[in-house]
Amino acid sequence: MTVNQSVLLGPLMQAMSSKVASMPTEKKERERRQVAALLRDEAYLIVQSAALDPPDVCVRRDGKTILVVEVTAYHSGNAQVRASDKWNNRLWPKIDDLRRQEAILKGIMGSVAFKDINALRLNQEQYSTLATEIVELARSISPNLDDHERVKATFAETADTAPVSIIDPRWLQVSAKLLPLAAKSLLSVTYSKHPVDWQPWSCPQIDAGWSKVSAEKFRSILEEKSAKVWKNSGDPSRYPPGASSWLLIICDEVNDMSAHVFPSDSVARTALLQTIANCGFDFEKSPFNEIWLFSEFRQSKLRLFPAMIAERGSSSIPLETRDDTELLGGGGQEPLF
Structure with missing residues (x-):
C-alpha cells in the first residue's frame, strides 16, 4: 500500500469501523428479540x-x-456436552468393539444409566475397564434371554455382598467384588434381546440431554445479575426514575438440549418452582421488580417473581395482558414466594 492510498483509505476504514462498532451485536439483537x-x-x-x-x-x-x-x-453448562462426548466418542465405541467379538451378543442391546454426570469423568484405562465389565456382564446374561426379554442389573457398592443376588427373575444385583468400576459408576444396565443384530446401545441420560434443573445454577444467575444491576442502579442514564426493572431468564434454546427446563405440565411446573424456591436467594432484596422464565423453543413464559398471579393490571408496569404462563393457561396459580 502506498502513502497516498493510506491517506485515502485511512478515514474510510475509520468511518467503517465506527459504523460497525455502533451496530447492535448479534447477542444484543437476540436479546432484544427475546424481550419483544x-x-x-x-x-x-x-x-x-x-x-x-x-x-x-x-x-x-x-x-x-x-x-x-x-x-x-x-x-x-458444558458438563452435559462433555458427558455426551465421553459416551458417544469414548465409552460406547469401546463397548461396541468388545461386543462385536462375541457372536452371542449380536442380538443383545444395553441401556446404560450412570449415577451422575461426573461418573463419566474417567481416563482411557478406566473407559476400557468399564467397557469390559459391561460387556462381560452382557455375555453372562445373554444365554438366559429370549427375544424381547430384558433383565436389569444394578450394582452393590460394597464387596461383602453375594457376587450376584437375584432380586426377581428380571432384576439382578451384582457385587462390587465382581465389577468394581461398574459398581462405582453405574446405577444400572438393562440388557434386552432383539431379532435385529448389532443394534446400538443407549444412555438415557445423554439421550435426554441430562437437563436436570439446578437450584445452584438458578442462584448463581440471580446473584450475578442482581449484583450487576445494584452496581449501576444509581445511574439515571441506565435506570431512569420510575422505570421498572426486570430479569428475563431464557431457557429451552433451540440448539441447547441441556437448557430444556421449561415445565411441560403442572407436575414439572411445581417441581421447577420448588427448586427455585429452595435455591436460597432473597427475592425481596433483589433489584428486580419482576423475574420471568421464557422458553425460546416453545415461546412460552412463566413469571417467577413476585407471587405468580394472573390478574390484569397487577404488573409493576401497566401491561395490558397478564398471562403469567401461556403454556399452562394462566389463572389459579399459587404464590411461590
Missing part, C-alpha cells in the same frame, strides 16, 4: 437494545422508558 417475544401481546411498546450495558434492553411507551430488562440464559 415476551411482550408481544402488549400494545404501543418500542423494544430497543440499551445504549449502555447494563441493562440489556429498554422498553419505551409514548417516548418514555417504562421498563429496563436484564437478559440471561439458563445453561446447565
Whole structure:
C-alpha cells in the first residue's frame, strides 16, 4: 500500500469501523428479540437494545422508558456436552468393539444409566475397564434371554455382598467384588434381546440431554445479575426514575438440549418452582421488580417473581395482558414466594 492510498483509505476504514462498532451485536439483537417475544401481546411498546450495558434492553411507551430488562440464559453448562462426548466418542465405541467379538451378543442391546454426570469423568484405562465389565456382564446374561426379554442389573457398592443376588427373575444385583468400576459408576444396565443384530446401545441420560434443573445454577444467575444491576442502579442514564426493572431468564434454546427446563405440565411446573424456591436467594432484596422464565423453543413464559398471579393490571408496569404462563393457561396459580 502506498502513502497516498493510506491517506485515502485511512478515514474510510475509520468511518467503517465506527459504523460497525455502533451496530447492535448479534447477542444484543437476540436479546432484544427475546424481550419483544415476551411482550408481544402488549400494545404501543418500542423494544430497543440499551445504549449502555447494563441493562440489556429498554422498553419505551409514548417516548418514555417504562421498563429496563436484564437478559440471561439458563445453561446447565458444558458438563452435559462433555458427558455426551465421553459416551458417544469414548465409552460406547469401546463397548461396541468388545461386543462385536462375541457372536452371542449380536442380538443383545444395553441401556446404560450412570449415577451422575461426573461418573463419566474417567481416563482411557478406566473407559476400557468399564467397557469390559459391561460387556462381560452382557455375555453372562445373554444365554438366559429370549427375544424381547430384558433383565436389569444394578450394582452393590460394597464387596461383602453375594457376587450376584437375584432380586426377581428380571432384576439382578451384582457385587462390587465382581465389577468394581461398574459398581462405582453405574446405577444400572438393562440388557434386552432383539431379532435385529448389532443394534446400538443407549444412555438415557445423554439421550435426554441430562437437563436436570439446578437450584445452584438458578442462584448463581440471580446473584450475578442482581449484583450487576445494584452496581449501576444509581445511574439515571441506565435506570431512569420510575422505570421498572426486570430479569428475563431464557431457557429451552433451540440448539441447547441441556437448557430444556421449561415445565411441560403442572407436575414439572411445581417441581421447577420448588427448586427455585429452595435455591436460597432473597427475592425481596433483589433489584428486580419482576423475574420471568421464557422458553425460546416453545415461546412460552412463566413469571417467577413476585407471587405468580394472573390478574390484569397487577404488573409493576401497566401491561395490558397478564398471562403469567401461556403454556399452562394462566389463572389459579399459587404464590411461590
